Amino acid sequence: MFAIVDYDTGNTRNLKKAFDYLQVPTVLTADPQQLASADAVILPGVGAFAAAMDALKERQLVGVLQGLAQNGKPILGICLGMQLLFESSSEYGEHAGLGLLRGHVAAIPDDLNVKVPQMGWNQNDLQRPNSAFASIDAAYTYFVHSYYAVCPRAEIVATVEHGVTVPSIVQRQNVIGMQFHPEKSGQVGLQQLAAFKEMVSANDFSSN
Amino acid sequence: MIAKRIIPCLDVADGRVKKGVNFVNLTDVGDPVEIAAAYQQQGADELVFLDIAATNEHRETMATMVEQVSAQVFMPLTIGGGITSVADMQRILRAGADKTAINSAAVANPDLIRAGAEKFGNQCIVVAIDAAWDEQAQQYRVYTHGGQQATDLDAIEWAKQAVDLGAGELLVTSMDRDGTKAGFDAKLYQALGAAVNVPIIASGGAGNLQDFVDVFAETTVDGALAASVFHFGELTIADVKAALKESGVVVR
Numbered sequence: 001m002f003a004i005v006d007y008d009t010g011n012t013r014n015l016k017k018a019f020d021y022l023q024v025p026t027v028l029t030a031d032p033q034q035l036a037s038a039d040a041v042i043l044p045g046v047g048a049f050a051a052a053m054d055a056l057k058e059r060q061l062v063g064v065l066q067g068l069a070q071n072g073k074p075i076l077g078i079c080l081g082m083q084l085l086f087e088s089s090s091e092y093g094e095h096a097g098l099g100l101l102r103g104h105v106a107a108i109p110d111d112l113n114v115k116v117p118q119m120g121w122n123q124n125d126l127q128r129p130n131s132a133f134a135s136i137d138a139a140y141t142y143f144v145h146s147y148y149a150v151c152p153r154a155e156i157v158a159t160v161e162h163g164v165t166v167p168s169i170v171q172r173q174n175v176i177g178m179q180f181h182p183e184k185s186g187q188v189g190l191q192q193l194a195a196f197k198e199m200v201s202a203n204d205f206s207s208n
Numbered sequence: 209m210i211a212k213r214i215i216p217c218l219d220v221a222d223g224r225v226k227k228g229v230n231f232v233n234l235t236d237v238g239d240p241v242e243i244a245a246a247y248q249q250q251g252a253d254e255l256v257f258l259d260i261a262a263t264n265e266h267r268e269t270m271a272t273m274v275e276q277v278s279a280q281v282f283m284p285l286t287i288g289g290g291i292t293s294v295a296d297m298q299r300i301l302r303a304g305a306d307k308t309a310i311n312s313a314a315v316a317n318p319d320l321i322r323a324g325a326e327k328f329g330n331q332c333i334v335v336a337i338d339a340a341w342d343e344q345a346q347q348y349r350v351y352t353h354g355g356q357q358a359t360d361l362d363a364i365e366w367a368k369q370a371v372d373l374g375a376g377e378l379l380v381t382s383m384d385r386d387g388t389k390a391g392f393d394a395k396l397y398q399a400l401g402a403a404v405n406v407p408i409i410a411s412g413g414a415g416n417l418q419d420f421v422d423v424f425a426e427t428t429v430d431g432a433l434a435a436s437v438f439h440f441g442e443l444t445i446a447d448v449k450a451a452l453k454e455s456g457v458v459v460r
Contacts, residue, residue: 013302013304014278014304017278017279017282017304018282020279021279021280021282046329047329110405114210115210115405115406115407115430117330117331117376118210119210119331119376119377119407120210120211120213120253120407120430120431121210121211121213121253121460122209122210122211123209123211123460140211140460142283142284143210144306144331161209162209162210183282184282184283184284184306185282185283186248186282186283187282189282190282
């Protein structure tokens with residue numbers, strides 16, 4: 001059973017549909033016990049960074065998620081959910097994140113002849129050849145975002161180019177993030193969720 | 209680099225795709241799930257569903273259809289037709305749509321764009337514009353109600369206003385070209401591209417592969433939408449993408 005963190009964010013239902021399709025049972029919950037007993041925790045997110053952190057704080061989930069990550073619970077953040085895994089963001093002021101990954105979230109510069117938000121399909125470059133997500137290499141996934149992670153190379157699994165180099169998959173052991181929407185990226189997206197499911201089943205996060 | 213999008217558009221009434229879609233391997237030419245899955249298989253980048261019978265009753269049916277499609281087909285879905293309130297938007301987004309397209313309702317009540325963008329984010333709000341060249345006024349005029357009613361709005365000015373209010377994307381149909389298969393209206397999209405910086409989807413006039421090559425060569429549009437050439441199998445998405453790739457356009 002995977003737990004999808006319920007904190008009033010947008011894309012939870014489509015994520016659930018993708019896991020249903022992959023025959024992974026999910027529960028939508030904000031209950032610390034349920035999160036702790038799940039095989040993996042999925043952190044979705046659409047909207048603004050500060051509002052999402054506030055929603056997590058209101059539900060007293062910040063410490064819960066940090067504790068779970070430290071105890072080795074697999075955590076997958078998606079889109080804004082991935083950005084929340086980092087130390088901080090400069091979206092409308094400086095805001096602290098969950099600090100599970102090293103790095104900062106910054107605006108995609110809009111003076112580089114690219115449109116912001118990045119909205120559409122972009123081609124991934126694999127940066128970590130032995131990754132469980134290696135099937136992403138050269139494949140297109142669907143993005144909708146205006147901010148991106150600025151982080152050490154050690155955290156990066158794959159990237160796309162959009163004026164700047166945008167990390168599309170990040171991972172540090174059991175903490176994983178996807179900037180694109182796997183639930184909207186066709187077969188390639190489903191393949192990445194299936195790869196995550198395999199990692200959880202095998203309890204093997206060594207590919208970084 | 210972000211890929212240019214190729215988008216089939218489907219007319220829906222009573223939860224069924226109308227006008228039929230009769231390319232190979234469909235057992236039921238009107239079933240939205242089956243048609244959406246077939247287009248996903250062909251490599252469509254996004255699907256637009258337009259509710260052409262938008263009464264209250266039909267809106268419920270539309271939400272049910274979106275639920276069903278989004279449980280089987282994992283690609284961006286835009287839903288338009290008959291969306292007149294934030295509550296309508298919410299219902300369709302909850303059902304699994306990624307974007308809602310508003311046209312006549314936005315002209316009648318521009319504040320709907322702002323209200324929707326504030327609640328759901330700009331990326332969820334597509335403003336659809338039907339425009340035709342007015343020779344006398346020397347401008348593109350906006351039409352509403354499925355092209356039936358002329359307005360006083362200049363399409364380029366209206367596009368700017370819609371973006372200022374929070375539209376995250378514009379889906380612009382050239383009524384002069386729609387149904388003609390004479391190619392996309394490059395002049396219209398050049399004017400729009402110079403006026404706004406959100407993604408623009410070109411619609412109306414696609415007849416052959418060269419039309420797609422031309423619209424991306426001559427304008428800065430982010431996507432091209434077509435209906436009949438895809439539905440009747442005259443062109444496949446794969447054909448269009450192969451032709452674009454050959455001409456140096458980045459496609460998925």
